[in-house]
Amino acid sequence: MSLKNINPTKTQAWKNLSDHYQGFASFSIKKAFENDANRKKRFTIEQGDLTLDYSKNRIDQETMDLLVQLADEVALKDAIEKYFSGEAINETEKRAVLHTALRSSSKEPLKVGKKDIRPEIARTLRKIKSFSNEVISGKWKGYTGKSITDIVNIGIGGSDLGPDMIVEALQFYKNQLNTHFVSNIDGDHVSEVIKKLDPETTLFVIVSKTFTTQETLTNANTIKNWFLKSASQFDIAKHFVAVSTNLDAISEFGIDGNNVFPMWNWVGGRFSLWSAVGLSISLSVGFNNFRELLDGAEEMDLHFKNESFDKNVPVILALLSIWYNNFFKAETEAILPYTQYLTKLAPYLQQAIMESNGKSVDRNGEVVDYQTGTIVWGSTGTNMQHAFMQLVHQGTKLIPADFIGYQQSLHGLSDHHKKLMANFNAQMDALAFGKTLEEVHLELKTSGNVNDIATLMPYKVFEGNKPSNSIIFNNLTPKSLGKLVSMYEHKIFVQGVIWNIYSYDQFGVELGKELAKKLLNNA
Numbered sequence: 399m400s401l402k403n404i405n406p407t408k409t410q411a412w413k414n415l416s417d418h419y420q421g422f423a424s425f426s427i428k429k430a431f432e433n434d435a436n437r438k439k440r441f442t443i444e445q446g447d448l449t450l451d452y453s454k455n456r457i458d459q460e461t462m463d464l465l466v467q468l469a470d471e472v473a474l475k476d477a478i479e480k481y482f483s484g485e486a487i488n489e490t491e492k493r494a495v496l497h498t499a500l501r502s503s504s505k506e507p508l509k510v511g512k513k514d515i516r517p518e519i520a521r522t523l524r525k526i527k528s529f530s531n532e533v534i535s536g537k538w539k540g541y542t543g544k545s546i547t548d549i550v551n552i553g554i555g556g557s558d559l560g561p562d563m564i565v566e567a568l569q570f571y572k573n574q575l576n577t578h579f580v581s582n583i584d585g586d587h588v589s590e591v592i593k594k595l596d597p598e599t600t601l602f603v604i605v606s607k608t609f610t611t612q613e614t615l616t617n618a619n620t621i622k623n624w625f626l627k628s629a630s631q632f633d634i635a636k637h638f639v640a641v642s643t644n645l646d647a648i649s650e651f652g653i654d655g656n657n658v659f660p661m662w663n664w665v666g667g668r669f670s671l672w673s674a675v676g677l678s679i680s681l682s683v684g685f686n687n688f689r690e691l692l693d694g695a696e697e698m699d700l701h702f703k704n705e706s707f708d709k710n711v712p713v714i715l716a717l718l719s720i721w722y723n724n725f726f727k728a729e730t731e732a733i734l735p736y737t738q739y740l741t742k743l744a745p746y747l748q749q750a751i752m753e754s755n756g757k758s759v760d761r762n763g764e765v766v767d768y769q770t771g772t773i774v775w776g777s778t779g780t781n782m783q784h785a786f787m788q789l790v791h792q793g794t795k796l797i798p799a800d801f802i803g804y805q806q807s808l809h810g811l812s813d814h815h816k817k818l819m820a821n822f823n824a825q826m827d828a829l830a831f832g833k834t835l836e837e838v839h840l841e842l843k844t845s846g847n848v849n850d851i852a853t854l855m856p857y858k859v860f861e862g863n864k865p866s867n868s869i870i871f872n873n874l875t876p877k878s879l880g881k882l883v884s885m886y887e888h889k890i891f892v893q894g895v896i897w898n899i900y901s902y903d904q905f906g907v908e909l910g911k912e913l914a915k916k917l918l919n920n921a
């Protein structure tokens with residue numbers, strides 16, 4: 399059974415939203431707060447250690463009711479059911495989409511075709527655990543009998559961005575191993591990494607769902623040749639492991655059968671960090687932390703699956719994004735974590751979001767006549783305040799933003815954290831409430847700057863009315879990180895359902911690859 403094929407713009411809710419939008423030209427977030435003492439509470443969802451405050455958006459209760467009606471009319475509930483139960487909702491590739499199964503603690507059989515996939519997931523997790531323990535404890539020895547000191551993840555796209563982002567984000571929980579990532583076909587990338595390595599103490603994890611990706615195979619071969627300068631073919635078994643669905647290609651590469659971690663076609667590359675693709679995460683922070691990451695993701699899965707839409711964090715985020723993208727014609731969204739640990743969140747989400755929903759043909763094979771996938775970008779606070787926030791505050795574009803923050807800092811530097819969170823809140827207030835001409839006038843007058851008042855006034859006005867979501871967790875743990883990532887995964891799903899597109903293929907990346915191959919062959 400496939401997803402329902404409903405053009406969102408033909409629904410009653412869409413028509414109502416279009417009418418409703420007409421009245422929104424004069425909507426003011428500031429006035430909405432003045433007129434409703436309950437607004438913050440009304441538009442806040444608490445989900446365990448997560449608080450989503452979406453009150454600083456250009457919405458009222460009717461907006462949210464109509465958006466939820468839209469979700470109902472496109473049969474979102476039915477779609478969620480199909481997503482979690484393993485139906486082949488990735489129809490263009492005839493595959494199920496079951497990254498949620500990778501973190502599920504359910505014992506109920508879950509079938510893909512005739513096969514229950516739970517046992518192989520559990521088996522692979524056990525293998526990740528025992529392998530990680532051996533390497534971290536130093537029991538796993540390299541070809542000269544030394545323990546491993548460095549891990550190199552060789553992969554690209556989904557086989558790189560997720561693990562890289564998580565390892566960076568969980569630095570606080572990291573063990574003694576140094577973790578490196580090689581992805582780019584640019585030989586300078588691999589050369590710079592190799593430079594720091596000792597072949598006797600380095601473990602290479604080759605990650606490629608297909609094991610056909612040019613970048614990954616080229617980098618893996620370069621590294622193998624470098625390794626073989628000091629070691630023998632026989633030693634490869636102690637230094638190379640692989641994660642893939644393509645077992646034949648792995649053995650052709652010369653990797654020992656025991657060093658193979660399986661992956662499955664029912665997991666999309668950009669949603670695969672929860673599988674053995676996350677081996678470098680488990681090696682870097684230990685299996686228990688990896689398990690916590692999965693547990694956090696599962697907590698969000700269950701919330702998403704079971705909560706009514708009006709209190710459902712991923713659903714609300716997806717609907718707000720549709721409101722701006724399709725009605726206000728906002729082109730982009732900013733992802734702004736207030737923690738240095740999430741420096742790589744934006745690039746990771748760029749693949750997850752833009753590769754998934756950057757589609758222009760609907761589930762009926764027709765070219766859509768409405769906007770789909772948003773462009774996402776971002777950086778960490780407070781650095782970005784000194785970089786691009788000028789444009790967000792005073793530029794001509796409407797850029798809804800997700801502010802991600804934590805109640806506590808991991809290192810407990812409370813002075814820093816107080817300042818960090820003051821900025822977090824100040825930015826959202828400035829965006830929403832701005833500064834009027836009268837306020838600027840008064841400010842310039844009281845500062846005694848009387849001569850410049852007339853010339854400076856227009857430049858110092860902040861229009862305000864700029865939307866943002868505040869997403870706050872208690873602190874950055876593997877569990878809360880799992881929850882955050884899973885939240886965005888489900889936002890992607892909801893938007894794909896509403897836009898009536900297939901979110902889980904990526905044919906758009908193929909043409910460039912083919913042309914590059916042709917150019918190489920003709921060179």
Ligand SMILES: O=P(O)(O)OC[C@H]1O[C@H](O)[C@H](O)[C@@H](O)[C@@H]1O
Pocket residue numbers: 554555556557605606607608609610611614667668753904907
């Ligand atoms: O894991 P691999 O098969 O090597 O694929 C790596 C990446 O390359 C492809 O071109 C896709 O765009 C990505 O979705 C994928 O994650």
